[in-house]
Amino acid sequence: MTKDGSLKGPVILGLVGELGAGKTAFTKALAKELKIKERVSSPTFVLMRRYVTKHKRFKTLYHFDCYRLEEAKELHDLYWGEIMKNEKALVVLEWADLVKKELPKKTIWLKFSHGKKKKERVITKK
Numbered sequence: 223m224t225k226d227g228s229l230k231g232p233v234i235l236g237l238v239g240e241l242g243a244g245k246t247a248f249t250k251a252l253a254k255e256l257k258i259k260e261r262v263s264s265p266t267f268v269l270m271r272r273y274v275t276k277h278k279r280f281k282t283l284y285h286f287d288c289y290r291l292e293e294a295k296e297l298h299d300l301y302w303g304e305i306m307k308n309e310k311a312l313v314v315l316e317w318a319d320l321v322k323k324e325l326p327k328k329t330i331w332l333k334f335s336h337g338k339k340k341k342e343r344v345i346t347k348k
Contacts, residue, residue, distance in 0.1 A: 232311035233280070236318030236325060236348075239334030244343040245316040248334065249285055252314065256283055264316065266290065270300045281310040287317060294321040 237245040246264045253262040256275040265271040265287045273283040284305055291297070302324070305311060318325065331348035 230309065231306050231326070231328075232284075232308050232313045234313045234325060234329045235315070236322070236329045236331045237314060237316050237334060238319045238331065238348065240336070243334035243336055244345070245334050247343075248332075248345070249314050249316070252312075253283060253285075256280060256312070258283060275312075279310070280312040282308060282312070284311055284313045286313070286315040288315055288320045289317040291320060294324045297321055297324050 237248065239245055249264075250262045253260075253273060253275075256273075256277045258273045258275055260273055262271075262273065262285065265285055266289065269287060269290065271285045273285070275281060275283055286297075286300070288297075305313060306326070315321065315325070318329070318331070333346045333348040335344045335346075336342070337344050
């Protein structure tokens with residue numbers, strides 16, 4: 223944190239929850255709000271996707287899927303250090319609990335779960 227109380231680096235959302243609970247659907251809706259025109263899909267096999275936005279605050283959305291990482295340290299192979307310096311980035315990590323020890327304390331944790339109805343999802347701040 224800087225002396226004036228503002229945060230350094232990107233805004234980071236750590237998404238956790240069981241398979242099919244809505245983590246990717248949430249990220250797609252977020253991308254739509256950021257006016258990203260590209261098709262947004264889960265980066266399950268490529269591990270990370272980068273999108274340029276037209277948003278006033280966030281110029282880049284980084285979308286990670288950490289499910290296939292064998293070790294949390296593997297984030298550093300995906301330009302993690304450089305991304306952590308980007309104050310105009312929004313970083314969304316699916317399965318973020320798998321890399322928790324590599325994430326900064328300022329990470330905003332969101333837990334996704336299935337609701338009572340078939341298509342209902344519940345999102346809570348963790």
